[in-house]
Amino acid sequence: MRTIRVELGERSYPIHIGSGLLKNIGAYCQEAGFALRSPLLVVSDSTVAPLYLPQVEEALRSQGYQVVTHIFPAGEASKSLAVYEDVMTTAIQGGLDRHSAILALGGGVVGDLAGYVAATYMRGIGFMQIPTTILAHDSSVGGKVAVNHPLAKNMIGAFYQPAMVVYDLDTLLTLPPRQVSSGLAEAIKHGLITDEVFAYWCREHAEELLALDLEALGYALELGCSIKAKVVGNDERENGLRAVLNLGHTIGHAIEAVGGYGVFLHGEAIAIGMAGSALLAAKLGRDRAIYEETVSMLTALSLPIRLPEQYSEDDLMEAMKHDKKFKEGKMTFIIPEAIGSVSIVNDIDEQLVREVLAQLKKEDNPW
Numbered sequence: 050m051r052t053i054r055v056e057l058g059e060r061s062y063p064i065h066i067g068s069g070l071l072k073n074i075g076a077y078c079q080e081a082g083f084a085l086r087s088p089l090l091v092v093s094d095s096t097v098a099p100l101y102l103p104q105v106e107e108a109l110r111s112q113g114y115q116v117v118t119h120i121f122p123a124g125e126a127s128k129s130l131a132v133y134e135d136v137m138t139t140a141i142q143g144g145l146d147r148h149s150a151i152l153a154l155g156g157g158v159v160g161d162l163a164g165y166v167a168a169t170y171m172r173g174i175g176f177m178q179i180p181t182t183i184l185a186h187d188s189s190v191g192g193k194v195a196v197n198h199p200l201a202k203n204m205i206g207a208f209y210q211p212a213m214v215v216y217d218l219d220t221l222l223t224l225p226p227r228q229v230s231s232g233l234a235e236a237i238k239h240g241l242i243t244d245e246v247f248a249y250w251c252r253e254h255a256e257e258l259l260a261l262d263l264e265a266l267g268y269a270l271e272l273g274c275s276i277k278a279k280v281v282g283n284d285e286r287e288n289g290l291r292a293v294l295n296l297g298h299t300i301g302h303a304i305e306a307v308g309g310y311g312v313f314l315h316g317e318a319i320a321i322g323m324a325g326s327a328l329l330a331a332k333l334g335r336d337r338a339i340y341e342e343t344v345s346m347l348t349a350l351s352l353p354i355r356l357p358e359q360y361s362e363d364d365l366m367e368a369m370k371h372d373k374k375f376k377e378g379k380m381t382f383i384i385p386e387a388i389g390s391v392s393i394v395n396d397i398d399e400q401l402v403r404e405v406l407a408q409l410k411k412e413d414n415p416w
């Protein structure tokens with residue numbers, strides 16, 4: 050087992066990564082300081098719960114915890130105010146008090162939704178992330194919790210750090226291939242923004258990563274979590290630097306909202322968005338090789354890089370105006386400067402973005 054710390058003063062916490070951790074989840078709850086006399090609520094989804102909830106419940110009960118559970122239908126469409134209210138109802142009926150905690154057992158949808166309930170139930174109770182997807186190496190770290198609005202992603206949310214992240218790599222072995230690639234999009238993003246060597250390593254080891262080789266995955270996820278922890282530790286509430294973690298998300302979030310939540314998976318949408326950011330970089334005078342390399346990395350991980358024809362540029366442009374980096378009528382993009390380095394560029398010309406969207410629809414290399 051390896052532990053990475055997110056350093057945030059009194060809100061600092063550990064990320065425990067390794068194999069076989071779920072059976073010790075009761076002990077981790079003790080380590081996190083969760084009270085034995087107040088019920089814990091485990092939130093999970095309809096795919097993850099049958100696989101891993103019995104083991105988690107058993108481990109918690111044998112440690113002496115009372116356990117309440119809430120299981121909602123799997124998928125991005127559940128990251129909604131309606132499901133948020135359902136979880137709140139379970140928390141109230143289950144008698145959670147101010148010393149209770151919520152455990153998010155699942156991927157980013159479970160983590161973001163359960164985290165927002167934890168942030169707002171009685172104005173905030175304990176929270177633990179137990180990620181079960183590759184993508185959730187990103188979502189479980191950093192404290193962005195939210196639900197979607199039909200018009201815009203993650204529009205209703207908070208910054209609310211967990212007390213601990215317990216990442217049992219064994220759970221990843223049941224992930225279907227499309228979810229594996231989607232999760233790897235956020236891993237390669239961490240390389241593309243800060244670590245050239247890691248980005249190339251992901252391309253070179255794509256086959257092992259896609260085949261769920263736990264040694265390769267463990268390495269990639271530790272590095273991804275470390276990169277994220279460092280960025281968050283320097284700018285928890287995204288006053289500046291943290292925005293680099295949004296590479297590919299301006300276009301990606303618009304694709305998710307316009308297409309309907311869950312049509313493209315989050316990682317798939319941001320892969321198209323990262324290809325778009327690299328195209329935009331070239332239009333702004335950066336080396337065209339960045340685009341070629343980015344596309345080759347994404348393709349190696351079986352990720353999409355093309356925008357389907359039916360996504361209208363007008364609809365996407367409208368959705369992008371709800372991006373959280375949009376301010377004073379101007380778009381901000383995270384622009385690759387090289388593989389492993391990005392800058393935050395304000396006041397991007399809308400016409401250039403429209404041209405990028407049109408080029409992303411072309412089958413052949415847009416150059």
Ligand SMILES: NC(=O)c1ccc[n+]([C@@H]2O[C@H](COP(=O)([O-])OP(=O)(O)OC[C@H]3O[C@@H](n4cnc5c(N)ncnc54)[C@H](O)[C@@H]3O)[C@@H](O)[C@H]2O)c1
Pocket residue numbers: 094095096097100123124125128155156157158159160161181182183184185187188189190191192193194203220221222223224225228231232235315316
């Ligand atoms: N808060 C953040 O900083 C942050 C960062 C990145 C992404 N996100 C959010 O995370 C969400 C995407 O996360 P995700 O891809 O993990 O989605 P998800 O939680 O929907 O999980 C993906 C799918 O895999 C299934 N699944 C989960 N674990 C499994 C396992 N071990 N075995 C088999 N199936 C399993 C789930 O049931 C679901 O169908 C998006 O809503 C995105 O906006 C948040």
Ligand SMILES: O=C(O)C(=O)C[C@@H](O)[C@H](O)[C@H](O)COP(=O)(O)O
Pocket residue numbers: 187191193202203235287291292294295298373
């Ligand atoms: O943690 C961050 O900061 C990120 O930007 C990570 C992203 O991968 C993630 O999708 C995040 O939820 C996007 O946040 P938003 O503020 O653009 O909604």
Ligand SMILES: [Zn+2]
Pocket residue numbers: 187235298315319
């Ligand atoms: Zn993301």
